[in-house]
Amino acid sequence: MKNHKYSEMVLGDRNNYLTLWITGLLVLLIIFTALSAQSADIGIDSYSDNYNNGWADNLLVWSHTVNPNADRMLVVAVTNKDFQPGFRPLVSVTYAGAPLTKAVERHGYNLSVEIWYMLEGYLPSAGTHSVVVESTGPVASFSGWSMSLYNVAQQAPEASVVSTGSWCSVLTTNITTQTNGAWVIDNFAIESPDSTVSAITSKGNSQFYEVKAPPLTGSPSGHTVGASMKIANTAGMTGMGWSLPGCSQMVYTAIALAPAGVSSTYHNVSANVGTGNGSVSPPTQSVASGDTASINITPDPDWSIASIVDNGTTVPVANPYIISNVQHDHNIVVNFTAPNTHVVTAAVGGGNGT
Numbered sequence: 001m002k003n004h005k006y007s008e009m010v011l012g013d014r015n016n017y018l019t020l021w022i023t024g025l026l027v028l029l030i031i032f033t034a035l036s037a038q039s040a041d042i043g044i045d046s047y048s049d050n051y052n053n054g055w056a057d058n059l060l061v062w063s064h065t066v067n068p069n070a071d072r073m074l075v076v077a078v079t080n081k082d083f084q085p086g087f088r089p090l091v092s093v094t095y096a097g098a099p100l101t102k103a104v105e106r107h108g109y110n111l112s113v114e115i116w117y118m119l120e121g122y123l124p125s126a127g128t129h130s131v132v133v134e135s136t137g138p139v140a141s142f143s144g145w146s147m148s149l150y151n152v153a154q155q156a157p158e159a160s161v162v163s164t165g166s167w168c169s170v171l172t173t174n175i176t177t178q179t180n181g182a183w184v185i186d187n188f189a190i191e192s193p194d195s196t197v198s199a200i201t202s203k204g205n206s207q208f209y210e211v212k213a214p215p216l217t218g219s220p221s222g223h224t225v226g227a228s229m230k231i232a233n234t235a236g237m238t239g240m241g242w243s244l245p246g247c248s249q250m251v252y253t254a255i256a257l258a259p260a261g262v263s264s265t266y267h268n269v270s271a272n273v274g275t276g277n278g279s280v281s282p283p284t285q286s287v288a289s290g291d292t293a294s295i296n297i298t299p300d301p302d303w304s305i306a307s308i309v310d311n312g313t314t315v316p317v318a319n320p321y322i323i324s325n326v327q328h329d330h331n332i333v334v335n336f337t338a339p340n341t342h343v344v345t346a347a348v349g350g351g352n353g354t
Contacts, residue, residue: 042151042183042231042259045069048131049145053213058088060133060142064095068126069150071260074118076100077187077253078133078144079225081213082110088135090114095146096129098122104292106162108251111189111223115253119154143211143225149183153262157255158182159290161324165250171242172203176290176325177232178265179258184240186254187227192246197226200241205230232256256290269293269323269330276336277303293323295332302339309333 050062066072076093089107093100093116100116107113131146158178165171175184186205190197199207209227232238240254267287271280277300287293297305297319305317310332315321323330 041181042149042257043069045072045148045150047145047147047208049143049209049211050131051143051211051213053141057138058091058135060144062131062144062146063128064131064146064148065128066123066126066148070120071152071154072120072123072148072150073152073154073257074100074123074146074148075185075255075257076116076118076131076133076144076146077113077185077227078116078142079111079113079187079189080135080139080143081112081141081189081191081223082139088112088137088139090116091134091136092132093134094132096124101156103157103255104160104162104253105294106164106251106253108164108189109191109249111191111249111251113187113189113225113251113253115160115185115187115255117157117255121154123148141213141223143213145187145209145227147185149257151260152183153179153258153260155258156266156286156288157291158258158288159256160292161252161254162292162294162322163250163252165252166248168247168250169244170200171244171250171252172200172239173241173252173254174237174239175254175256176237177235177256177258178288178290179262180233180235181259182232182235183257183259184230184232184238184254185227185257186229186240186252187225188242188250188252189223189225190244190247191223191249192244196245197224198243199226199228200243203230203239203241205240265289267326267329269295269326269332271295271321271332271334274309274333274335276306276338278305278334278336280332280334287323287326289327290325293326293330295321295334297321297334299336303336304339306335306337309335 046065048064100118103115103117105114161175199205205228207228211225214222270284279298281296
């Protein structure tokens, strides 16, 4: 009888274990199914960064590793600072010797931030290679980070936003995404004596990068660089926010990346010189809906911008001329005005001479 009861107990326990095992297996299958359903979500493949402070040369180099994932994109953000007023735009950014494409840039008094990207078709299948950033000349400080992502739509960023400011303690900005599940990534720099920046949690962006550069000899203050990311689950306007204590100057950039399997509508933005002497750049660009177009205007010596006409409408003069939230084609005509000239007449009043 004891053996019989023991057998029943063991059999019952085994049945319970079997039930628990099957239940656990079902739970794992449900979790696996849920994760599989989210497999199209953007994910992080790898991350790296570098920083050089103290009259660096015009190059910043660091190593970055990519892995064999699908629909990858490499994003590189670079900040540089010059002692003098003005800025030094980047000449190029390369990875494994191949060039990246500039997504967005913003320049301030002596700070510059730019974001570049490379699509799957140009990335090595796997391995560690060099990110090489080259500026137009030596800078006082250089910093950069690189992040490779997977399951990203193989297209330009679907939206971008730029901003500048001064004497600001809080930065809030909005960007309009075009697809559900887009990733928003920002990068900014501020001039400040000694500032610790932090993302505003209520905005939902998570900080992943910060560099505090101390003042250099001859410079009144150092600067701080920060970056964050956010998943915009629903397409539309979404906000990013930062606390920037002690900020005297700020430059900001952000881009939105669509997940794989979706595409954006693109619009043509063309720029031409109407009258006068000068140039515009770029002459043509293809801009995704909701993205920002920027046109640099360069008058010839002694010439100035007379007017800017956008699709037949005269708009306020600005250089660069920026079109935010592009939703249709634009034809820009820039007119330059000639330098002022004066006629000076000389004559002999009396006596002999010429």
